[in-house]
Amino acid sequence: MAQPASEPSNAFDEAFLKKIEYLYIVSRKIAAGKHQAKRKTRLVGSGIDFADHRQYTPGDDVRNLDWRVYRRTEKLFLKLYEEEEDLHIYFLVDTSRSMHIGAPNKWNMARQLAAALGYIGLCNLDRVSIVPFSSAVDDRMAPTRGKAQIFKVFDFLDRCEAGDQTTLKDAFKTFVSENKRPGLAVIISDFYDPEGFDEGLDVLRYHRFEPMVIQLFDQREFEISVQGDVELVDCETGEVRQMTVTPAMMKEYKRVFREFCDELQTYCTRRQILYFRAAIQQPFEELVLKIFRAGGFLK
Amino acid sequence: MQLTGLPIETVAWVAALAAVVITALYVLKLRKRTVEIPFSPLWNRVLTSKRHRSDWWRRLKRLLSWLLHIVIAALLALAMLGPHLDDEVLDERHILILLDNSASMGATDVTGGHDRFEVGRDKARQVLETVGGDDRVMVALFNNRVQPLGPFVDDPSLIDAALREQQVSANPTELEQALDFAADSLRDRQPAELVVITDGAGLDPDTSLDIDFGPETTVRHLEVGESSENLAITAFNARRYPSNRLDHELYVEVRSFFDRPVDATLEITANGRLIDTQSLELEARGLHRQFYPGMATAGEELQARVRLDTADARDVFPLDDRAYAVIPPPTRLQVQLVSTGNLFIEGPLILNSHIEFERVDPDDFDPNAEFDVFIFDRVAPEVPPSGHLLYFDPPEEASPFEIIGRDEEPILTDVRQSHPLMRWIDLVDLNIGQTSTFAMTNEDTAVASAFGRPMIVARDGDERRKVAVGFDVRNSDFPLRVSFPVFVLNILDFFAQDDVDLMYSFATGQTWSIPVDSGVESAQMITPEGETRRAVIHSGAAHYYGEVPGIYRLDTDGESTAVAANLANPEESDITPQSLDFETAEVSREIDDLLFDRRQLWVALLLAALALLLIEWLTYNRRWTV
Numbered sequence: 001m002a003q004p005a006s007e008p009s010n011a012f013d014e015a016f017l018k019k020i021e022y023l024y025i026v027s028r029k030i031a032a033g034k035h036q037a038k039r040k041t042r043l044v045g046s047g048i049d050f051a052d053h054r055q056y057t058p059g060d061d062v063r064n065l066d067w068r069v070y071r072r073t074e075k076l077f078l079k080l081y082e083e084e085e086d087l088h089i090y091f092l093v094d095t096s097r098s099m100h101i102g103a104p105n106k107w108n109m110a111r112q113l114a115a116a117l118g119y120i121g122l123c124n125l126d127r128v129s130i131v132p133f134s135s136a137v138d139d140r141m142a143p144t145r146g147k148a149q150i151f152k153v154f155d156f157l158d159r160c161e162a163g164d165q166t167t168l169k170d171a172f173k174t175f176v177s178e179n180k181r182p183g184l185a186v187i188i189s190d191f192y193d194p195e196g197f198d199e200g201l202d203v204l205r206y207h208r209f210e211p212m213v214i215q216l217f218d219q220r221e222f223e224i225s226v227q228g229d230v231e232l233v234d235c236e237t238g239e240v241r242q243m244t245v246t247p248a249m250m251k252e253y254k255r256v257f258r259e260f261c262d263e264l265q266t267y268c269t270r271r272q273i274l275y276f277r278a279a280i281q282q283p284f285e286e287l288v289l290k291i292f293r294a295g296g297f298l299k
Numbered sequence: 300m301q302l303t304g305l306p307i308e309t310v311a312w313v314a315a316l317a318a319v320v321i322t323a324l325y326v327l328k329l330r331k332r333t334v335e336i337p338f339s340p341l342w343n344r345v346l347t348s349k350r351h352r353s354d355w356w357r358r359l360k361r362l363l364s365w366l367l368h369i370v371i372a373a374l375l376a377l378a379m380l381g382p383h384l385d386d387e388v389l390d391e392r393h394i395l396i397l398l399d400n401s402a403s404m405g406a407t408d409v410t411g412g413h414d415r416f417e418v419g420r421d422k423a424r425q426v427l428e429t430v431g432g433d434d435r436v437m438v439a440l441f442n443n444r445v446q447p448l449g450p451f452v453d454d455p456s457l458i459d460a461a462l463r464e465q466q467v468s469a470n471p472t473e474l475e476q477a478l479d480f481a482a483d484s485l486r487d488r489q490p491a492e493l494v495v496i497t498d499g500a501g502l503d504p505d506t507s508l509d510i511d512f513g514p515e516t517t518v519r520h521l522e523v524g525e526s527s528e529n530l531a532i533t534a535f536n537a538r539r540y541p542s543n544r545l546d547h548e549l550y551v552e553v554r555s556f557f558d559r560p561v562d563a564t565l566e567i568t569a570n571g572r573l574i575d576t577q578s579l580e581l582e583a584r585g586l587h588r589q590f591y592p593g594m595a596t597a598g599e600e601l602q603a604r605v606r607l608d609t610a611d612a613r614d615v616f617p618l619d620d621r622a623y624a625v626i627p628p629p630t631r632l633q634v635q636l637v638s639t640g641n642l643f644i645e646g647p648l649i650l651n652s653h654i655e656f657e658r659v660d661p662d663d664f665d666p667n668a669e670f671d672v673f674i675f676d677r678v679a680p681e682v683p684p685s686g687h688l689l690y691f692d693p694p695e696e697a698s699p700f701e702i703i704g705r706d707e708e709p710i711l712t713d714v715r716q717s718h719p720l721m722r723w724i725d726l727v728d729l730n731i732g733q734t735s736t737f738a739m740t741n742e743d744t745a746v747a748s749a750f751g752r753p754m755i756v757a758r759d760g761d762e763r764r765k766v767a768v769g770f771d772v773r774n775s776d777f778p779l780r781v782s783f784p785v786f787v788l789n790i791l792d793f794f795a796q797d798d799v800d801l802m803y804s805f806a807t808g809q810t811w812s813i814p815v816d817s818g819v820e821s822a823q824m825i826t827p828e829g830e831t832r833r834a835v836i837h838s839g840a841a842h843y844y845g846e847v848p849g850i851y852r853l854d855t856d857g858e859s860t861a862v863a864a865n866l867a868n869p870e871e872s873d874i875t876p877q878s879l880d881f882e883t884a885e886v887s888r889e890i891d892d893l894l895f896d897r898r899q900l901w902v903a904l905l906l907a908a909l910a911l912l913l914i915e916w917l918t919y920n921r922r923w924t925v
Contacts, residue, residue: 098337192338221337231331236337241342242331251344256344 012115012154019285020116020150024123027292031138037069053077088143089128090119090174090209093157096134096166097128097235098192099216106216109158109280110188113214116288118153122146129179130156133171134163137178165236166193175204182208190216191264194237198267205271214291215264219279222257224250224281304381304901309552315374321368325361326514367915370668374908378901393451393488394436395481396423399497400465401442401472402807402866406498408526408615408893411921416467419496422521423462426494427455435485438462442470443808451488468846469618471871472501474879475508482510490515496526499877501870509882519887527875529556530563530581530614534867535603535622536804546628549591553605555581556873562608567591569599578608600625600850600861619872623850624804625861629657632795637664638676641776645689647787648674654791672794677771685762687794692735692771698718700756700767701738709734718746719793720757722765724782731777734770747909757793766790805865807848812840813862815855824862825852 056065056076069077091114101105114130121128127143130153141156164188175185185204190214191197204211227250232241243249261277268275274294276285304310336342404416412418420906423438430436438458474497485491493516512518521735534552555561560582567575579587593845601624614620632650636658648656657670661678674689679697688699695702712908714726721901726747736752739745742760744755777786805811815822815836822834829850834841834853834871841853851862866872879886 101335101337135696192340194340195339226332226334229331231333232336232339232342233333235335235337237783239339241339241346243342243346246772252345252348253341256341256348259344260341 012158015241016112017150018251020119021118023285023288023292024120026289027120027121050079050081052080061151087121087126088179088181089118089126090175090179090183090185091118091128091130092172092185092187093130093132093160094134094166094187094189094191095132095138095160095163096192097162097164098166098190100162102218102220102236104280106190106218106280107162109216109284111160112284113188113216113287114186115150115153115157115191116284117291119147119150119278122149122153127183128153128216131175131179132160132163133168133175135165135167136171137174138163140178143181166191167195168193168197169195169203172200172203176209183210184212186212186214187211188214192236197264201267201271201273205273211268213264213268213276214287215261215275215277216260216280219281222254222279224253245254305379307380310376310379313379314372317372318369321365321372325365325368364915365910366918371908371911371915374904374911378904378908380901382900384900391433391435392436392490392492393485394426394430394492394494395479395484396426396436396438396478397493397495397497398423398438398465399439399442399472399474399477399495400440400467401500402467402469402618402868402871403472403498403500403616404523405469405618406500406524406526406529406616406874407469408524408528408874414467415498416465419521419523419616420462420465422601424459426458426918430455434673435488439477439480440465441472441474441480442468443473443476444470445477445480447480468808469848469866470846471806471866471868472497474499474502474587475510478508478510480842482512485516486513489513490517492517492519493906494519494521495879496521496523496877498522498725498874499702499879500524500874501880502877503755508880511883512908516884518879518881518884519889522876522888524874524876525723525747526615527556527558527873528613529616529619529872529874530554530561530605530607531616531619531869531872532554532603532605532622532865532871533619533872535600535601535624535865537626549601549624551589551591551603551622553581553587553589554869554872555583555585555587556875557581557583557612559612560585561612564606564608565589566604566606568602568604575841579605600863614745615872616872618848619866621785621848622865622867623863625849625850625863632672632791633670634672634674635659635668635670636676636792637661637678637680638672638674641676641691641773642678643772644674644787646778647784650784653787671793685763688766689794690765690767692769692774693767695735697764698735699760699769700743702735702769703738704736704750704752706734706736706752708732709736709752711747711754712750713745713748715744715746718744718757720755720786720789721775722747722789724789726782729777729780730775731770732774736766736769736867764794766793800883805845806866806867807846807864808841810844811862811864812842813853813860814840815853816858819855822853822855825854827851 053066053069054077056078063170064079066077066079069075093110093114095107099105099110113268118128118130122145125145127145128145128149130141132138139160141153145154168189168191187201193200201211201213227245227247229244230242232243233239265275266275267273276287276291315373377606384488397751398419400416404419405414407414408451409415409418412421414531427436427438433453435453436455436458437447437449438450439445448458448465451619452458458751471699478495481493481495485493491513491921493512495518497520499520499522531554532551534550536550537547551565551567552567553563555563560580562577563581565577565579566573576592605620630766631653634657636644636648636656638658639660640658645656645658648654664680666680666682666684668684670686672685672687675691675693677692677694678692679693679699681697683699690698692698693700693702709731711726716723734749734754736749736754737743737756739753739756740758742758743753744757744759745755745756745769746757747753756767758765772783775894777783813834817839819836819841822836824832824834824841824843827847832843834843836842843851843853845864847849848865851864853860853862878888
């Protein structure tokens with residue numbers, strides 16, 4: 001049950017373009033001294049930069065044996081080189097209904113983030129792909145490269161429609177089955193999945209994708225103002241719950257909300273997954289710069 | 300517990316209905332506000348963490364809330380029943396409040412008000428505030444007369460407004476009259492409460508009143524006043540000397556009601572000029588009398604003022620510290636003597652400067668002549684002129700007094716000494732050669748008679764007076780006596796109504812009668828405060844009820860007469876508070892005992908319900924009970 005995006009299509013106007021151009025310049029300063037226009041993958045192979053040694057096993061190319069080490073140790077070691085290739089960056093953007101609650105909403109922030117980071121990727125000659133998802137992968141923008149393709153990204157994000165319920169596991173399973181080439185998977189979502197976020201992220205990890213988690217939340221969801229006898233309706237599942245919200249419950253809700261965010265952060269930290277959390281009331285440039293400074297996205 | 304409100308069956312139905320409605324409202328599910336949330340599992344976690352420890356408490360709170368509302372409904376139902384304590388009297392009672400506003404209530408020896416009356420009035424209002432809804436109440440003020448502020452009413456607020464406007468008067472107290480009024484008002488209205496608010500000043504402490512207020516009447520005396528310390532002018536009079544109508548004598552009486560000796564200063568002023576001052580040393584409850592011979596001239600307004608000099612004493616009753624007197628200018632009588640010549644009669648007339656005298660021969664007498672007094676010496680005109688008439692030995696044929704005989708050498712046996720003609724006169728051993736005796740009419744008074752045969756007769760007519768002396772004064776030794784000129788002047792004063800005893804000085808709280816000229820139809824009295832009031836003319840006098848001490852002015856057709864009014868009442872100036880005692884009834888004097896208030900428990904119940912409602916509202920909004 002697709003719904004049109006709640007924000008107007010002029011979100012990617014000329015001012016936005018100038019803003020992300022500025023962010024790109026800043027990103028270059030932050031990444032100074034690194035290889036430009038290229039990213040180093042973790043693959044080792046036919047590159048020219050030495051990366052590491054490993055013990056020779058039968059079948060290895062004998063041309064890469066390090067005879068100097070053999071002379072000292074009388075053991076066969078193979079020289080490994082970093083293999084340079086263009087990186088795939090997948091922006092997995094949550095389009096579920098929870099992203100569209102309120103005005104402004106999380107969806108608007110999510111697509112602006114995707115556009116900004118996508119632009120940096122395109123400028124770095126990476127292959128950028130946009131994958132909106134909710135309970136499944138709703139659509140897909142095929143990997144593309146080159147700075148000029150940014151308008152294609154804008155157009156695709158503009159055309160994205162609201163999905164239904166968030167199911168990370170199912171959506172990511174579909175994603176990994178459709179995208180065999182591993183790469184950086186930037187997940188922009190509120191992670192409001194009733195079944196949990198860990199299984200979905202595990203699917204990406206197990207398929208050698210490098211997840212990067214950006215959790216968006218609305219400050220109004222945290223600082224709720226509702227009190228008294230209310231009927232709470234889940235915007236995704238339609239579940240109805242009648243309750244009386246007291247100050248004590250509001251306090252408890254805040255604690256639970258923080259606990260939920262901390263769980264996601266702990267999960268990511270333990271698995272060396274880049275994790276960012278941002279309120280949509282925060283300017284998106286701030287968040288982008290925070291991502292740049294944290295490293296991981298710019299290499 | 301006594302119930303005076305709605306019938307218990309009605310209240311029970313209402314209470315049951317309220318309980319059912321409240322319970323139904325609690326059973327019904329509340330229509331709640333719908334709020335869309337992005338992720339309900341977070342709320343599920345909240346509820347899960349809360350539920351295990353608060354389920355029973357939540358249910359209990361809901362039960363408590365329901366119970367609270369049931370209690371509120373029960374309180375309201377109970378309030379509708381109009382509950383009263385068992386010891387309260389709920390029968391309809393007639394309550395009469397007698398409030399003293401006599402002069403002594405103006406004493407300032409009280410706390411909580413300016414004077415005794417103000418304190419007493421506040422007490423009366425307190426009683427009114429506590430009167431029960433079924434009671435009938437009446438308030439009457441009394442001094443030397445009783446003034447009810449209205450009939451018995453069931454709404455005390457109707458009386459309260461009138462009561463607040465009342466003020467203390469300068470009138471003496473007649474307590475028995477007020478109590479008789481109370482007895483007449485309450486005797487047939489049982490059960491009853493009589494509340495007498497008075498200082499009891501002037502009452503004899505040994506007097507026990509015997510008044511029947513009815514078998515079920517409770518008498519209460521709320522005493523006001525604390526002190527007896529008063530210095531008063533209890534008399535201040537001026538009188539004219541009979542021998543010299545231009546000379547006057549003042550009399551002042553100062554009383555101390557202190558229980559110790561005090562010093563004071565007495566000042567006399569005439570038309571604002573200080574004419575005498577002297578220091579007085581008064582013993583405890585002492586009396587000082589003072590005469591002032593020849594102190595003032597005619598036409599002056601006199602004022603006496605006594606001032607306390609003892610430093611540590613306070614005169615708490617200022618009303619009687621001043622007294623007033625006036626000396627009106629004497630009238631000049633125009634007198635015509637119709638005689639062939641009689642120096643005995645002419646003498647007193649010539650010598651008195653207040654008499655304009657003229658003598659004519661009987662042949663020249665003009666009946667149309669205008670004089671105040673005509674004196675006929677051994678003659679009598681056929682047609683009497685207008686004016687007062689004095690006849691000496693009138694001839695039988697024209698005498699206005701019927702002559703019934705002539706006595707030779709009569710012996711005076713009956714002399715009416717109280718008559719104005721006989722003032723300061725003694726006719727003992729008066730020798731008379733021959734006299735006529737008169738027949739009496741209803742208007743005549745026999746001033747002097749010989750064995751019942753009147754020889755000096757005074758006739759008091761509507762407009763003019765007549766006096767007949769039956770003998771020729773030259774045929775007696777009367778002119779040789781010093782009393783003869785006084786007798787002539789007494790007759791002229793009788794005609795002119797010019798009382799030489801006291802000038803116009805009246806006591807407050809009485810109806811004053813001030814003689815006015817014949818033909819006067821209206822008169823205005825200008826009070827000491829400058830207000831103009833109407834005085835009633837009746838029987839040749841202006842009548843006015845005066846209540847304030849001071850100098851008044853009576854205006855009649857352009858003529859103005861000064862009138863002095865004083866409290867001049869030693870009993871009223873003795874402001875020592877006294878307690879009331881009755882032979883037939885016990886008197887309660889405790890203010891605490893004065894509780895007509897039917898404790899309106901319904902108000903307390905209503906407030907309790909309101910308080911519970913507020914607590915419920917507060918706890919609900921603070922989310923303590925939800």
